[in-house]
Amino acid sequence: MASHTNSFDRRDFLKIAGVTGTAALAGCTGGGSGGDGGSDTYTIGMVDAQTGSLSEFGTRNERGRTLALSDVNDVGVKDGTLSLSVEDSQSTNQGGVSAAQKLVNQSGVPFLIGTVGSGVSIAIYESVIKGTDVVQLSQNSTGPKLTDYPGLLRMSPTGKTQSSAIADLVSKDGHDSVALTYINNEYGSGIADAFRSSFSGEIAYDAAHDQGQASYSSVITAMHQSGADAWVFITYQPEFTTMAQEAYDQGYSNEDIDYYGADSVKGTKVIQNTPKGSIDGMKVVAPSAAVDQDNYKQFASAFTDEYGSEPTAWSAYTYDCVVTAALSIQVADDFTGKALSDVVRDVTRPEGQKVKTYEAAHDVVADGGSASDIDYQGVSGPIDLDENGDPEAYLQVFGVQDHSYVSTGFVST
Template sequence: MRESSSRSTARTRRGFLALAGTGALGATAGCLDISGVRNALTGDTSGREEYTVGMIQSESGSLAAFGRRNERGLRNALTAINAVGIGEGSDPLVVELENDDSTPAGGVDAAERLVDQVEVPLLVGSIGSGVTQAIHEDVVSGSDVVQISQHSTSAALSELSALNRTAPSGTALGAALANLVADGDYESVAVTSIENGYGNSLSSVFRSAYDGEIAYEGTHPQGGESFVDELEAMRASGADAWLFVTYGSEFATMVTEAYERGYHQEVDYFGAESTLAESVLANTPEGSQESLVGVTQSAPVEQESYQRFSDEFRSIWGQDPSVWAAYSYDAVTLAAIAIEAAESFTGPAISDVVRDVTRPEGETVFSFEEAKRVLQNGGTAADVNYEGVSGPLDLDENGDPQGFYQVFEVEDHQYEFTDFITG
């Protein structure tokens, strides 16, 4: 039985209720039935230990749409984990949630609160690659805290060898984008990328993989209110294909401004996963992005564990999950399995096992409950192979999983999905 680090009752209870309160607000706004999830979070825990970890999400700012989707995956994971409980006492996992406002500075502030005040041994976070990198370099690096990013895809994050993530690196994504543009036989491409770690990394991968002419390559600010100057520069380059490496809110503004000027009739659009969001469709005119083709991360939808996750998600939230919700589910479940396998509830002990429980040499499990059964029956971390609902993790020496991708396009102002790619 692992030893637990000491934490005050007031501190863990505050985090426990903070997460439940966020869910209640979300339910009101979205008219969703989350009673089962709320009960799992706020049930009677008297006389039981609470294993508190931190999670950093984007509840506001450019990535808020992703944050809302991710939080639903978190709640599904907590429901499954706490139905079983951690250790012999079946104690609950508690997540103290903090908002990073979609900015590196906000992420660092949130991480410092969780590490210094709540004293969590493990952080799940964050969404934006630049935010995740700032958290790791400014807070996690040099400490005993374990970090698992649930969303960040920048290829540059592979250089942070102590960082773990359940979303795959953008290396394969950038190469797939390059192949898509090359298959279109365009004379040249104009690229605009958002000024942060995500934009810099993915545009760099694209540049290295693309053999054609790049007529224009520029950047644009995160959170900008207008991008007319950038669009004018792309048009002046004469490129007949435009690649947007940006976030959803910025892309919606760009697409709308290009549509108002008739540019959408002159060129074809390409984009990656962050241009794909229902909020983009809701905030752009119909017909404004009918030429858009892109590549996004995808889950192995034929896998039985994903289908179970999808059914459970739909029964609670009334809609299908995104792959980002699956990544979040896996990040929280991986954290719980590592805590169960660790000799103590400390960062170093969790770090020793967090990658081992994803190795294919172990017994394949698809849930926390299955993993706990192996560990309670005398197994060690090496005897567990957690294959997540987002696909096999098998975290490599850089903490990266393999990835599944899918091509998407816009038709009649709706997303259509076509070919799968494995990277």
């Protein structure tokens, strides 16, 4: 049986968790007795995008969950430790469902964090979670359609808020006509639908594109032929990178066309794999952590010390998923999906005492406290999961200047 992680120092823990996917902490799933002098291990599951087109999110998530496990296990959960068993979605619906089946049906986890990609999260819910008591809390899904599945919770805000913000940016920049392309899945179609509802001007080009194509030259040509001088991209980083390169190769100048995008077109690989200056002036609206909060600053400092770079909002969302799961285990009557479902929303709700760290929350509820006694304020900001499983939205606007991303402001809803 695994011992409490405070027998390791923090850096040793992070090395072990990063290399093994937390297997070093694995113990008896379900929090069984550790025996004389032992401790229980509460094992939950996580489906993440470790490979495929969404794998850059997976790297961010791995770092966020590792830091969260360290912080949780420095304090402990009830009489033991928290363990995370992670499986790869391969960034596809089929891969996500297979990973979730392994964790839920074979390993029997009562709480599943998962996953990246709205369509993948919905596929997991419909194929594996629906009709069970297992809690599903997605770390990185912004598709508006998730709101229609109250049993599918998420830490990142609905993309409807992004769509409204993008539409406002386009209009304020003086554009009354746009060319819109979106990836042909739940994420893309959902945010595109919300953009159409928010934008009062003309959509001169409006078409989906498939994921993982070698070329999108026909899409770029059609967007140019539409005559719109504002192009809106609702897609993933690899697809947008190809489009931006092909627009550059075809001679379409970003000095004459303004690019706009939702969260999933922003990333270091986009900057690395597009010609310098080719996307300067682009504006991207992305979910944001509450970077002005002290608990976020502490998280960002620990993240930077460990990994040599600043965290993204996606790392913060994953961190908060792990902490929310741990708090749910702490206050639940037992380690079952039914008991965890009864409390998972309440540990984030505003009725309780505001607490900004796992340790502070644990101190409030350690001696028999209930979920309603605490209101966990995540490193990503106030969570306040509502009846649809949606959190509050906090967005950041980025502009591309000198071929790098620069924050230009925040939007809250």
